[in-house]
Amino acid sequence: MAEGATGYTESETERVQRHPSLYNRHSRDYAKSVSLKISTVMTRLWCGEEIRRWRVEKYREYDRILTSEQSDVTIQTAGSKAEGLTCFLESDRDMFYVLKGVLCVEAGINPHTIPNDIDVFKMDTRVYPGHCRLLQERPSHTRRIVIHHALCENGYGDVLLRSSLLLDALLTLQPTNLSVVLHEQAGPSRPGTFKGILNVDKVTSLRCHCPRILQRWAARPRHWPPLLIVQKVVLLGAYVTPVGFKGSKNKHMEWRICFNTGEAELVNNLNDTQAKVYVILKMILKDKLKPNYKEITSYVLKNIILWQAKNTPQTEFHARSLLYWLHDGLRELRTVIEKKQLLYDSREKFNGSLWYEGCITA
Structure with missing residues (x-):
């Protein structure tokens, strides 16, 4: 497993210990039932896989x-x-x-x-x-x-x-x-x-x-995304935007490296449950955390979701596990806030959309 992996391959017993409020003997079935209902409502209202792909294609057009x-x-x-x-x-x-x-x-x-x-x-x-x-x-x-x-x-x-x-x-x-x-x-x-x-x-x-930078990312061990998507992300390349590091005395000379098309491709290939967890986290950020935590942005949440997907078999993400992964994402978000792990450094788990070597997260 890659450095900074979250250890999502624990036994069911270990998961129960990590999330006692959701995964004890009395509440596990209820959480699965509620997860399924939430997933169904989100699909019917605005966030189903079919409507997501339709929107993507219309914007590309x-x-x-x-x-x-x-x-x-x-x-x-x-x-x-x-x-x-x-x-x-x-x-x-x-x-x-x-x-x-x-x-x-x-x-x-x-x-x-x-x-x-x-x-x-x-x-x-x-x-x-x-x-x-x-x-x-x-x-x-x-x-x-x-x-x-x-x-x-x-x-x-x-x-x-x-x-x-x-x-x-x-x-x-x-x-x-x-x-x-x-x-x-x-x-x-x-x-x-x-x-x-x-x-x-x-x-x-x-x-x-920057093929060497992206190839270093592509070579990392992962459960997800599949090789075909990894190769596509590498071919999409990167961009620089005219903004320097906030604390740099030479920021007027610097440019930020970004992988917006590659990250969009990764998010577009999240499965239905992963995408819905990401949407709910963004809703919580917008309605509950702003403006008290201005440093928490959408790319921090995206990083959490991509790490979940990267280090976990896809079969564990399904409609009945939505609340579990939402709870897991909130726990990781709390870690971000408490430890302020928002550095562009591969030694840190949460390092944003760009690593110190210029690589996307998953």
């Missing part, structure tokens, strides 16, 4: 339409919408605007294998966990104006792509759209409201090619 109308970006829906877990107006719509003609690569990638019309930047990960700096490796023949304005020298002969300068350059290029009211910049995101009802978070990002 819409992304393809939007991208076909753009010459300089590829548009991708991210977050809960890409995972099919929320209704249309239930939460903000997170959208990635991936700049075309720019590629970030990890050390060791030969730039001569990349077409000359693409700006190539090398990822320097010797900074804070889950982040990197971008050093110019090879300029393209036709450079985008926002990239040109974001370049600077570090005093040692290197040309860097500065995240804060890119954000400044993007602000000057915001189109005028009377249907959209833009709000103050929030990290890498530019929030806005479309026609007064639809909240959208727009994040500009750059494509990354």
Whole structure:
């Protein structure tokens, strides 16, 4: 079992001891019965597997339409919408605007294998966990104006792509759209409201090619996901967004590494019970924990669910075990809050969507 495994393979007796309120002799059958009823209600109302997959496909279709109308970006829906877990107006719509003609690569990638019309930047990960700096490796023949304005020298002969300068350059290029009211910049995101009802978070990002990082993730032992999904996640690659580590004195130079498409693929392949546990945890976070625990975000909950799936045979996740896994997830969430295990460090169990070496969790 991988480092940080949660030990979900204990005997039934050990599980009863861990969760006496749910799994003693008198309440086990009742908990299973209630689990089944909750699962049935969620399926009928909004959270069944069929409706989740329908939502995912519709957002992908819409992304393809939007991208076909753009010459300089590829548009991708991210977050809960890409995972099919929320209704249309239930939460903000997170959208990635991936700049075309720019590629970030990890050390060791030969730039001569990349077409000359693409700006190539090398990822320097010797900074804070889950982040990197971008050093110019090879300029393209036709450079985008926002990239040109974001370049600077570090005093040692290197040309860097500065995240804060890119954000400044993007602000000057915001189109005028009377249907959209833009709000103050929030990290890498530019929030806005479309026609007064639809909240959208727009994040500009750059494509990354980092096969060695993802192969390290793929090589980890796991019960889940199956090999085919692991290979697909590796092929989906990664992105960087223009935001540095919060406590870094050089955060204006740093970029956050993220795997939003890979994580969405993992969540889309959770089974019905796993997805419902994730949805209930998010409801508890929104209605009961906010705003007292601002550091607890959806990706922390996602991390808990992915760890459950990774370290447990899939046969143990079914409608009658929903309350058990919800209780288990809440117990792990309490551990997160009490021990503040929110570091980007593989030595910690809960380290967010990005590990110190730049890997997704499961």
